[in-house]
Amino acid sequence: LETMIAPLVIGRDAGDIAALHAELQKVLHIFGRYGQTIYALSGLDIALWDIAGKAAGMPLHRLLGGAQRMSLEAYASLLRYFEPDLVGERSADAAAQGYGWVKLHERMEPAVAAARAAIPAEAKLMVDTNCPWTLAEALAKAESFEPHDVHWLEEPMWPPENFAGLAELRGLFDMGIAAGENLCTAWQFQAMLQADAVDVAQPSVTKVGGVTEMRKVEALCNLHNVRYVPHSPYFGPGFLATLHLLAVADNEEPVERFFGVHEAEIFGDLCKVEDGRIAVPDGPGLGRDPSPEVLRDYAVA
Missing domain, CATH: 1.20.5 (Single alpha-helices involved in coiled-coils or other helix-helix interfaces)
Structure with a gap:
């Protein structure tokens, strides 16, 4: 840069x-x-x-045509805990705080089972595996997750651009297939969508090319009848940009929020989740500048 x-x-x-x-x-x-x-x-x-x-x-949402909503449902994006008891405990904590959507970063069936048992039956449960498996491995894992009512299985295959493999996996199970956080520009999303590889496309504003490229990706998703649910486990400007982008999107979808107690908030209370929802910023630009004090206190160099 x-x-x-x-x-x-x-x-x-x-x-x-x-x-x-x-x-x-x-x-x-x-x-x-x-x-x-x-x-x-x-x-x-x-x-x-x-x-x-x-x-x-x-x-920003005004510059992009105007917000269609000023409050977004948030989903709790958990860390990877490995141990089923801990996964269940953290999932239950998220549900108790009002989250109706919980996303795991687990790869083993006992952990997925523990989460499903810990949250209400109507709560959505997603599983992000971060691109670990071959097609054969992904098929076996998806089959093991199937009894636990998984809403979507995220990035199950290596490499992430294995669109043919994702397309083969998609449709074999009740759960949707989600991917896209590792793709750059609308061109890679066009290739993925043309391959019928996913039910849920997950562009990341900090990786895909910024706000400009995100708008192109949303248009492609609409043309292909694929859900547009941005990837956004961020604490900085990328998270605020995602809130604005979801506010103006044609279809309402939840925003990803890292779940846990944050030692400091770079934007103060602007990104506070209450009863499972988060307000869209309404100040100029992204809505607020980062706190100079937090930047100073947590600088690493």
Whole structure:
């Protein structure tokens, strides 16, 4: 970001977001089309949209056409605990705090069973496995999870761009197949959607190319009748950007929120979840600047 992108953008018109975004993707593709190059461009794009909102005196959702909702259901995204008893305990804690959706990061059936037993029958249970398995392994695992009413199985296969494998897995079980947090740009999402690989697409605003690229991905999802449910286990600007994007989305979906006690909140109480819901920020740009005190106290370098 500092040595490759900054020299290309300092002094440019910060309001020319779309043109600058397209130009940088072309100029920088020689250094790698995806991965850290697009991650850095994502950060720049989010910052430019924040600047545009502040310059206009409007929240980001107004710039994007206006919010269709100002409150979002949140789902509790748990850490990986491995031990079924602990998984059940944390799942029950989330349900007690008002979450109607709980996502695990577990890979073993006893942990999934413990979570299902710990939350109400009507609560949605999702399982994110972080790309561990071959197709044969994923088939066996999905079969073991099937009795536990899993709403979606997330990223079950390695590598994450194995769209043919995901497509083969999809439809064999009642649970949906979700993926997309490791994809960059709308082009990779187009390939995944054309392969009929998923029921739920999960672009990450900090990886896909920022707000600009997220809007393209949502349009693709709508055309393919695939749910658009962004990946957002963040604490910084990426989380605020996701709230705005979900606020303006055509279809209402829950926002992912890391579950646990946070020692400090970079945006104060702006991202507080109450009764399983979170308010969409209404201040200019992303809605609030990060706390200088938190940034100072938790700086690592």
